[in-house]
Amino acid sequence: MTALPSSTAPTHTLSMTQVLVCSAAIVTLSMGIRHGFGLWLQPVTMDRGWTRETFAFAIAIQNLTWGLVGPFAGMLADRLGAFRVLVIGAALYALGLILMAFASSGLAFTGSAGLLIGMAQAGTTYAIVYGVIGRNVATEKRSWAMGVTAAAGSFGQFLMVPLDSWLISSLGWQQALVLTGCLALAIVPLALGLKEPKATVRPGAVHQSIGNAVREAFGYRSFQLLMAGYFVCGFQVVFIAVHMPSYLKDHGLSPEVATVALALIGLFNVVGTYAAGTLGQRIAKSHLLAGIYALRSLAIVAFLLLPLTPMSVYMFSGAMGLLWLSTIPLTNAVVAQIFGVKHFSMLGGFVFLAHQIGSFLGVWLGGKLYDSTGSYDVVWWIAVALGVFAALINLPVRESAIERGAPAPAPAAA
Known part of the structure; x- marks a missing residue:
């Protein structure tokens, strides 16, 4: 059997430069806003009189919602185009941030910061824009292009953390959230650059339904392993992003050390994600993923064992920054390489669901175990063990295109 092309293709492709610029700017905004949420933990909980678990639970619901909605947002983007999904996502992002500023109860805060923003992120981040990249960038440049976009998301983290910190200190946390909500609406005009032409059916190509695509992916061993590895990625990065500012203050x-630390993660992440995407064109992506997870565990162990000083924090942040989102272009490029691009946004959404389940557990357990033990130590060591696990399970991932049978021949003419 041979790998056959997907059944639809655009009548003409968008310019690669246009796709990369618009995708990068959208991810810069969507991921940059998300990365700064840890800076709001203490001002919000102190002003409202809530426990850290209340804030952490809302962010955990946000990550879980993002994951659960992701496959459906991807499905809509594959069928209707990314433009419509991005516009809806931007509107939800703005609404969620504004309502988050005025939530007066833990339930209302979970509804805005958790459910609304989680849905918004599902419609404005990697799975959506990577679908456009997969359909409009040549296969030999796909990993590199995804690395460029992920690097832009990293730059958004570097840019937004100091901005968020300045807004909170200058205007107060509520006004800072309102202004950030207005900024999220800038995604709408950028989405115009990702509006694709109508797809046409390729003669002789295999038509694959959504149900068949899902069954094929979940029955494929390498897809299962990629999902398990991405679960670990979510656990580690979201726990660190949300809880490290409070860990350092404890x-x-x-607080300035925490701000610089998060900014350094974003800055070094620009280098790490771009390098990962570029290396993914030359080295087996599964081996690169295994190396990234192993190095994360080593970095965390060194951080925990060395004396805690501003310099050790900055060194840890730089090391983790190089490894932070570098899994994203590699994992998504493998999914596109195995299954093709027809249902790529949806399948990328399912992989990201595993990431977000890990994110939910990482951020929630961080708050839960801190409130019960008075320390984050247990969660740090869980993150170390999971990193070793993820390194091992990525090694056997197969990257070659899945083989599908040829379509059944048409009945002979009478």
């Missing part, structure tokens, strides 16, 4: 370090 150990007597100033």
